[in-house]
Amino acid sequence: MDKLRDFLKSWPGRILLILCLSPLALLGVESYFGGGVDPNQVAQVGDASVGLSEYQTAVNNRRTEILEQVEDASLLNEDVLHEQVLKGLIDRTLLEQQAGKLGMTVSDDTINRLLRQEDAFKDADGNFSNDQFANFLRQRGMTKNQLFAEFRNQLSLDQLNASIVGTAVYPMKAVSQLIDLQLESRNIWLHRFEWQDYVDQVKLSKSDIQAYYDANKNDLKSAAVVDLAYLQLSPQSLQVSDVTTEDLQQQYEAYKQSQAITDERRISQILLTGENTKARADKVKARLDKGESFAALAKTESDDPSGETGGDIGRFNPTVFGSDAVAVEKALEGLSVGDVTAPIKTSFGYQIFTVTEDNGSSLPSLESMRDELMVKAKEYKRQELYADKVAAINDLAADGFSIEDIAQQENVALKRLKNYPKENNQTLLSQPAVIKQAFDEFTIQDQAVTAGIEVGNGTVWVQPSNYRPTKTLTLSAATPRITQILRQQKATALALKDAKALAANIKTPADINKQSVRLQSLGEVNRQTTRLTEKERGLAFSQPAADNGVVAIASETEVGATLLVGDPIKTEQQSPLSDVQRAQTAAIVRDNLGQDQLQDYLDYLRLVYKVEINEANMNNAQGR
Incomplete structure (x- = not known):
């Protein structure tokens, strides 16, 4: 009942349906295609065994699943991971043996029918393909008989699992009653008696400490x-060094690649070399500014063979210009077709460029992206x-x-x-x-x-x-810890005594304000209120109140002791759940019960089949 109350406590109004406990992870269909048992065992289960390679594969698979959900790998507790995986494998082996003992099996005809329904074995027309089936077996190094054996084993396991989990009974009337509990509300008055306020009244003797030490010696250990x-x-x-121009260019090229952007500009050049190149370049630029043809001047003035074709050097490629690439690219930034650059000094001489064609997509300039x-x-x-x-x-x-x-x-x-x-x-x-x-x-x-x-x-x-290493504490070493424990226990007992004395004096609403301590009014609250602790929420609705009266409840709680006063419980008339949602909730509740039944059944099987764990192989598998 406690599990079911915990299961339902988070609604109504926020979460109508929650997922139930996951089915036993290692009973899944992935085991259809497992290999043979490794002779190196980590556990002997009845007449069967859990192999070392099988165990390591399961651990690796489970670790991968968890790390896909958790960013920080250091938060993964490897010891717990290994423990859970081993338990799952042992549980599966127990169920496999029990299924065989009970004669649960599946015919070849049934397996054939199920395999023919698998999409993995169908051709483009949706028909079963012998070629695809044969290829599947070949890829996994299995024979048809081995696959059938694995499939038969899994289906038998599913039958046994269903016969346990699927038989859980929980009447719809009881489900409705649980749901209706979430609709209850009442007015609450509260006072907390904190145990720390009573510590000064606590008296401890050496005999108290000795008695506690003698009774709890095995639990009083030092931490490793x-x-x-x-x-x-x-x-x-x-700290990193300053970013260079080359670093920026590298990131700019990476950006272009990530955006699948290519420079489709076609350019022409006029190259001037030799003596007085700067003066010659300025004169050529002046003639271009007056409107003379770039192609014509390239033929007559350029010192590069490209001048014969009007200076055309093809699509712009920064790598062609080597160490001058950044300067050339900067000069070309923002140029439209027909625009001409100023003369640029490069390792080749002085160069003047023009864009003759641009079929590329819009590309932000390096300068415009400098900060990014x-x-x-x-x-x-x-x-x-x-x-x-x-x-x-x-x-x-x-x-x-x-x-x-x-x-x-x-x-x-x-x-x-x-x-x-x-x-x-x-x-x-x-x-x-x-x-x-x-x-x-x-x-x-x-x-x-x-x-x-x-x-x-x-x-x-x-x-x-x-x-x-951890070791049992001596009385002297344990005394501070025992003193703290006993002080809290005795202080809590004193707090509870006062809470009960006060509760005995409250019978009617008028009594609430007559007490020696002030009771805080929380107003009307329901079972989902966050103004009470978890234990207080359970207490708040644990006892009814008479009509026109109140009920006072005193109990030990997380803080020490709590006094709760409640008026008659009211229940909302309109449930937030539809009939369909109630039916879905009932299914979840029953599945939770079924999982509990399965664990009970596994505990029984552990008594029937002897389970022995090979600690040496386990430690080796865990890298110990």
Whole structure:
């Protein structure tokens, strides 16, 4: 019932329908085409086994799925990933054996019919193609019999799964009652008795501390900790050199490529070389400004063979001009057909250009994009520098350099964390990937610098030292923790005592304002209110009130103790859900129940079939 209440608590009005728990991930159709069992086992399940290669493939596939949804790979907890995948494979193997024991099987005719319906095996006309089917088998290195065996196994598994999950019963009347609970509201008055306010009244004796220690000794353990030296690097932390003209040109060319823009301008030139070229170029330019033909002057004045064809040198290609490309491109910027540039000094001499034809798309000039290109060029240089630095640090770490030497050689700030914990880590480096590397057995033993660990948009390298494993605390060491626990427990008990005494005096609305403490009026609230804590929301509607009266409820809560006063519960007459939505909700509720039944059934199968995990192979697969 608690699960169902939690399931429904987020509506009405916002979320009408939510997805139910995912079906067992490893029961999917992808297993139709799996290979044989590896002789190296990670688990023995009854008469069957889970192979090492099968396990590693499942882990890699699941890791890929998760990383497609999570940007920061360091947030992935590898230990939990391996644990969940192994459980899924064992669950599947248990169900496979049980399906075989119960005689659940599928005929070849049924498999043939299902395979003929697969789109992957159909030709362009929608008919089953033997060629495509044969090609499919060839690509996967399988025979028809192997495929049929895999298919039969999966369908038998589906039958057993459906027979458990699909039989969950939850009457529509009960679903409607659950939905109607979300329509309830009542006026609430509230007062919280915080346990911290009662700490001064708490008296603890040595015998109290000793008694708690004796009863909870096995749970009073020190956390495993190390002292951590680390380097942290991100692209944003790096200073890059000034952007050059060549850098801008490179980004401009990249922009044009990304936009599929090509320069379709056809140009002609007049090249002047030898002595007095500047004076000659100025005279030619003056004649062009007076209206003389560019082609005619090219034939008579140009010192380049292209002059014979009126100076035509084809479509503009910056690479032809080498180091002069930027100057030439700048001179040509914004020119329309027929326009002429001023004389340009290049490594060839002095050149004058004109645009004779332009069939290209509109192209923004480099100058007009300068600010944008400047930002892109800086980021490109920064990412390039970052990649080089990460590679250099990784090489030094692999060569056995200490983290101090690496920091000095690569000019990266060395940082330290004392008492870095393995559990309940709230430090700046609390990512599971970092914790796993910091407490890796070989890293600790060798006090080595780890390879780079990707964290957010940066990389971290860590070197642990002074490892202190978890151990049972002595009474002296545990006393501060016990003292805090007992103080909170006893202070909470005192707070609850006051809350109950006050609750006993409230019977009518008039009693609310007669108490020694002020009860805050929250007005009319429903089960979805955010003004109450999760536990308080459950308490607020746990007891009815008499007509024209109120009910006072005192209970221990997250803050210490809470006193809630409520008037009679009111229920909205109009449900926000249609009949169709109610039916869909009922299906989701039943599926949730079915998943619970499936887990209960798997727990039963674990008693029927002996499950043994090969810890050595597991540790090897996890890189331990």
